[in-house]
Amino acid sequence: MGKLDFIKINTRHIDYDKFDNRLLNFVLENEPTFHNCISCGCCTASCSAGKLTNFNIRRIGLSLRRGEIEKLNEELSKCMMCGKCSLVCPRDIKLRNVVFLIKKGIAELQKNKFQSTKIINYN
Amino acid sequence: MNAELFVYPFLIGVLVLFTILLLKFLFWIFALSRIDKIRLWYFIRSKKILEAIIESFKEGLIHKSIYKKNPVLGYMHMSFAFGWFLLIVVGHIEAMIAKNSLTIPFYLPIFFRYFETSKNFTGSGIFAFLMDLILLYILSGLFLAIVKRFYGRIFGMKKTTKLKIYDRLALYSLWLIFPLRLIAESSTAAVYQNGSFLTNGVGNFLKNYFNLSNYENFWWAYSITLSIFFILLPFSRYMHIPTEILYIFLRKAGIKTKKYWNSYSAIQVYSCSRCGICLNDCQLMDAGVKNIQSVYLLQYIRNKQEAEKELFGCMLCGQCQNGCPVKINLNDLRTALRIKATEQFTFSYSYIKINESPKADVVYFAGCMTHLTPGIIKSMKKIFEYIGLKVWFMDEDKAPCCGRPLMLAGQHDAAQELIKNNTKMILESGASTLIVSCPICYKVFNEDYSLYHVKVMFHAQFILELIKNGVLPVKRNNLKVVYHDPCELGRGSNIYEEPRKVISFYSRLIPANNERENSLCCGGSLASLNLPQEIKDLVTDNALNVYLRDKPDILVTACPACKKTFMRRRKANIMDISEFVVQAIDTKKEIENILKLEVKKEISSY
Numbered sequence: 001m002g003k004l005d006f007i008k009i010n011t012r013h014i015d016y017d018k019f020d021n022r023l024l025n026f027v028l029e030n031e032p033t034f035h036n037c038i039s040c041g042c043c044t045a046s047c048s049a050g051k052l053t054n055f056n057i058r059r060i061g062l063s064l065r066r067g068e069i070e071k072l073n074e075e076l077s078k079c080m081m082c083g084k085c086s087l088v089c090p091r092d093i094k095l096r097n098v099v100f101l102i103k104k105g106i107a108e109l110q111k112n113k114f115q116s117t118k119i120i121n122y123n
Numbered sequence: 124m125n126a127e128l129f130v131y132p133f134l135i136g137v138l139v140l141f142t143i144l145l146l147k148f149l150f151w152i153f154a155l156s157r158i159d160k161i162r163l164w165y166f167i168r169s170k171k172i173l174e175a176i177i178e179s180f181k182e183g184l185i186h187k188s189i190y191k192k193n194p195v196l197g198y199m200h201m202s203f204a205f206g207w208f209l210l211i212v213v214g215h216i217e218a219m220i221a222k223n224s225l226t227i228p229f230y231l232p233i234f235f236r237y238f239e240t241s242k243n244f245t246g247s248g249i250f251a252f253l254m255d256l257i258l259l260y261i262l263s264g265l266f267l268a269i270v271k272r273f274y275g276r277i278f279g280m281k282k283t284t285k286l287k288i289y290d291r292l293a294l295y296s297l298w299l300i301f302p303l304r305l306i307a308e309s310s311t312a313a314v315y316q317n318g319s320f321l322t323n324g325v326g327n328f329l330k331n332y333f334n335l336s337n338y339e340n341f342w343w344a345y346s347i348t349l350s351i352f353f354i355l356l357p358f359s360r361y362m363h364i365p366t367e368i369l370y371i372f373l374r375k376a377g378i379k380t381k382k383y384w385n386s387y388s389a390i391q392v393y394s395c396s397r398c399g400i401c402l403n404d405c406q407l408m409d410a411g412v413k414n415i416q417s418v419y420l421l422q423y424i425r426n427k428q429e430a431e432k433e434l435f436g437c438m439l440c441g442q443c444q445n446g447c448p449v450k451i452n453l454n455d456l457r458t459a460l461r462i463k464a465t466e467q468f469t470f471s472y473s474y475i476k477i478n479e480s481p482k483a484d485v486v487y488f489a490g491c492m493t494h495l496t497p498g499i500i501k502s503m504k505k506i507f508e509y510i511g512l513k514v515w516f517m518d519e520d521k522a523p524c525c526g527r528p529l530m531l532a533g534q535h536d537a538a539q540e541l542i543k544n545n546t547k548m549i550l551e552s553g554a555s556t557l558i559v560s561c562p563i564c565y566k567v568f569n570e571d572y573s574l575y576h577v578k579v580m581f582h583a584q585f586i587l588e589l590i591k592n593g594v595l596p597v598k599r600n601n602l603k604v605v606y607h608d609p610c611e612l613g614r615g616s617n618i619y620e621e622p623r624k625v626i627s628f629y630s631r632l633i634p635a636n637n638e639r640e641n642s643l644c645c646g647g648s649l650a651s652l653n654l655p656q657e658i659k660d661l662v663t664d665n666a667l668n669v670y671l672r673d674k675p676d677i678l679v680t681a682c683p684a685c686k687k688t689f690m691r692r693r694k695a696n697i698m699d700i701s702e703f704v705v706q707a708i709d710t711k712k713e714i715e716n717i718l719k720l721e722v723k724k725e726i727s728s729y
Contacts (some may be wrong), residue, residue: 014338026497030432031291031653033656046494046495048491048494048522048523048524051520051521052474052475052521052523053474055590069671077469077470077471078470078471078472078474079470080470080472080491080523080524080528080529080541081524081528081529081532082170082491082492082524082528082533082649083491083528083649084492084494084495087492087495087647087684087687087688088495090368092656094652094653096528096532096649096652096655097652100435100532100652101408101463102467103468103470104465104467104468107398107467108467111467
């Protein structure tokens with residue numbers, strides 16, 4: 001089958017059975033207000049980093065729920081932590097803290113320091 | 124004369140105490156940076172050391188700063204420190220005269236009444252009286268300390284600090300030392316009458332009820348309690364007594380708190396006396412957060428507890444630092460800890476492309492927060508237009524942040540990247556002045572940027588200069604105005620007068636309760652990462668209640684973040700200082716009209 005590897009299509013399929021939601025849980029545990037996000041986009045509209053690049057802070061929730069950790073880490077490195085998003089948020093979400101927690105969570109994942117290895121089992 | 128057996132516990136205690144202290148101090152000083160060591164070396168040989176000795180006397184013994192802040196609390200601290208010091212000094216003089224020798228064993232004055240039962244040396248009566256008086260003085264302080272522990276409110280303290288087990292043991296042994304000394308001396312005096320008004324009196328009184336012939340037992344108890352206290356001292360909060368003196372010397376030597384955690388930071392942590400004055404100054408106490416105050420943070424560090432939530436919750440308003448009687452740089456310590464806590468990850472801003480900066484003499488940097496309050500930008504533009512100044516608006520369209528918010532979150536190294544880019548842009552424009560309208564940016568431009576010849580000006584300073592030069596017209600009105608000092612501008616950058624002068628050119632500036640160094644935080648501080656919104660709102664409401672108490676027509680502030688935070692909570696006239704000044708230029712619009720407009724806008728937004 002080795003010859004036919006090129007046929008395999010890299011799908012964007014997300015397998016929720018194997019989904020690692022440790023990072024998501026870590027963020028939600030420490031910043032429960034993130035539950036309230038309505039994806040209105042006020043944060044992106046005001047974002048300083050978003051003016052300079054295609055950085056879109058509204059989408060971090062989506063990436064986080066999909067478990068796209070690599071992408072998330074790279075995206076979030078663009079954030080300048082200026083805090084405008086937290087000030088304009090109509091649902092009072094501490095987005096600055098969310099960014100901070102994701103960064104910290106990824107660093108701890110890489111070091112395997114996470115205490116709770118909660119992987120949701122849907123069966 | 125042979126030393127009695129009961130002296131030995133005391134001797135062991137003293138020996139242990141001084142060995143540990145010496146080792147700790149040497150370790151700390153050795154770990155200082157090379158430059159700081161050289162600084163210390165030159166300081167020791169200069170005349171400035173006298174200042175340090177005087178200050179350690181004032182602060183370590185008399186506790187002048189605490190006394191100023193809270194006289195009863197100051198008296199309590201003074202009675203212990205200064206009283207004990209006097210007891211040792213006068214005791215030594217007394218023993219030296221009695222023995223007619225300058226070389227006496229150092230334990231002798233401590234147990235003098237036991238060894239010297241006669242009263243036939245020069246001035247014995249006076250000395251006995253003095254020693255009794257000093258003991259009474261300490262006991263009065265002890266009485267206050269016990270009352271304070273159980274009824275803190277009498278002292279005007281909202282809350283007294285919580286204790287851990289070592290501290291508790293040390294505290295009780297300290298409480299016991301002086302009553303035991305009183306009983307030991309009194310029981311001896313009951314037999315030999317070698318005391319004065321206090322010890323003789325108490326001794327004769329006790330004699331009626333108890334058999335005091337075995338008075339040696341009380342001296343045993345006294346010696347053991349002293350020993351327990353001395354051995355516990357380096358491991359409890361009382362470590363602050365020797366460390367504070369060391370800290371005063373190092374501070375006077377000109378050693379500054381560094382951005383990164385070092386042994387000087389550790390010295391500051393241990394010199395906290397846990398007096399609890401920072402609890403009283405903290406606005407979060409009233410908002411119901413009672414575990415993140417500086418005194419607790421320092422305690423967590425000493426106990427090596429994890430306290431990340433507490434570390435990142437603080438708003439870094441600097442009121443605790445302002446009130447601290449030991450002058451610990453609490454904000455810098457917290458920032459250094461934040462750097463330590465976040466060193467495992469970083470951000471990267473390689474995407475920033477430096478466009479060619481246009482040539483300009485004056486650069487205006489609005490900052491992220493000003494972009495959220497377009498009224499300020501509009502006013503600044505109007506002022507520039509009015510005086511005909513060509514200004515390069517650096518971050519009008521695309522510009523990175525100043526870097527301060529990153530620093531507040533502990534990302535000091537990531538901020539350097541932004542700082543480097545901004546510095547390059549500003550220097551390339553060939554400007555001589557940089558005007559900023561946000562105190563957060565102002566602080567970082569002033570402290571962390573090296574802009575060489577470029578003068579950094581806060582917009583209030585710039586406006587004041589314009590008014591003084593007669594470029595901006597002044598039109599007086601009869602409005603009552605209260606000014607709120609933003610934390611980063613007032614305590615952070617020491618600018619108090621300029622905005623006040625600007626306001627008093629136009630309107631009647633009335634004083635508020637919390638002004639200048641004691642001004643309140645608006646609650647919207649960027650330094651706090653994880654405080655819940657309800658608590659922030661409470662802080663904002665409490666601050667607004669203070670500033671709007673006298674019903675001013677306008678509340679003027681000088682920070683866009685403060686303005687934004689205040690506006691969220693109250694339908695009042697809250698203006699930035701630039702918006703306040705624009706009234707003079709806009710001849711068509713009188714200030715009253717502007718006010719009406721503002722109110723209308725607010726109503727529609729609610």
